[in-house]
Amino acid sequence: MVSQLPERMTAVGFDKPGGPEVLRTEQLAVPSPGEGQVLIRVAYAGVNRPDAIQRQGLYPPPPGASPVPGLEVAGEIVAVGSGVPEDYLGERVCALVSGGGYAEYCLAHIGHCLTVPGTMPLAEAAAIPETLFTVWHNVFERGWAREGETLLVHGGTSGIGTMATMLGKAFGLSVITTCGDEAKCAASRACGADLSINYREADFVESVKTFTGGRGVEVVLDMVSGTYVPRNLKCLAEDGRHVTIAVLGGMTAELNMAVIMSRRLTLTGSTLRPRSDVFKTLLAGEIERNAWPLFADGTLRPVMDRTYRLADAAGAHARMEAGEHVGKIVLEVSGDG
Incomplete structure (x- = not known):
């Protein structure tokens, strides 16, 4: 089931590998969720070292993954694929994804999502999964x-x-x-x-x-x-x-x-990105039972460094590669919540 959504979205990509300066925004089709997937309207996306290595041409996305960088997002579920109850629509979640995070909309496997309580800022939620x-x-x-x-x-x-x-x-x-x-x-x-x-x-x-x-x-x-x-x-x-x-x-x-x-x-x-959906779902379940409650109740909070606009993903990568950051860098996409 899909609610009213735009056909196109802004995302970050690059034409050829290189330094942070190769990153630029582009217009792509909004993806549709398949079986077991949800579509997240992205509020914030986390920035991680593998994103930079992908940009350098040294870490290609696994088969079937989005070529858009970004391994973690937080936002609202706005569409669900087959096998996912419609009850999930409107839920605030953060998710581990195999790519596609640097965009206004991102697909995630429902088993790789964690529910974000209303007391947790979505910027912080996006800084946690990876x-x-x-x-x-x-x-x-x-x-x-x-x-x-x-x-x-x-x-x-x-x-x-x-x-x-x-x-x-x-x-x-x-x-x-x-x-x-x-x-x-x-x-x-x-x-x-x-x-x-x-x-x-x-x-x-x-x-x-x-x-x-x-x-x-x-x-x-x-x-x-x-x-x-x-x-x-x-x-x-x-x-x-x-x-x-x-x-x-x-x-x-x-x-x-x-x-x-x-x-x-x-x-x-180990490397996490190429692992199977089944493995990541089992891992998410283990985390949900043992570690997520510490974040959900505020006992633990991610260390936040700096927030950049989606269009300035290059600046976020430059800061990370300079080693100046302490904690997580995130990209503001819609910024809701």
Whole structure:
């Protein structure tokens, strides 16, 4: 069932890969929801590192996904596809999407949506799904983090870093972060980090050993890879888990497998975007039961950096790539709520 909708919408795209300046607005047809899908009138869209990597031509959307960047949105459901009850029309939701977020309207699988309470600003809601789904899956499901353990997170003031810190503390972990300057270390500590290390001035391996009394951490959430991996492994306690979610520092690492075997270390990682709709629905259900109530009642709130108009997506990307942000950058689309 589709309510009265325009035929065309404004979206952000690019003609060829490049820097932030290649982003520009365009007019596209408003998509129609298919089976199990809803159409969201987008109020705000989150900006994430994978969007920039896609713009650079290094992270193409999976088959069937919109070529428009954007992996998370918040807004109102204005149309539903077959198999989705009409009761959902008018509901405020945020959603994890496989693309299409930088637009006035965006398709989402109903199973990947979370209901947004009236007390939560839609700008904040749009800043949650991508980092929440990523952190929950990689820290708690793949990394098996549990109460009383210690988590090391690189990029402490990034969207992922601030989310991992908040969730870790909410579920009884000690959290260590690394940041590039003292101001960001202070911001990370304000998010709840027990220790934030300025990696430009201190060896994070030694700092971790000192903080943990030589034991090491149980989980490392790694967004750097490359030469960081062997250093991360030195930070791990016996039976520790190393989870990679990005390769900003390079795709290869040199490892001593004898050390990994003798200390019973686990190395894993994941990418969320290409996972199946079924997997993401199951993950959303787990999050809805365990973590979403903390956001719905205001116990946790995303760390917000800056809001840009949709037409200035290039400015949002430039800020993110300059590393100036603390927390999440969002695009204002309709701005309602």
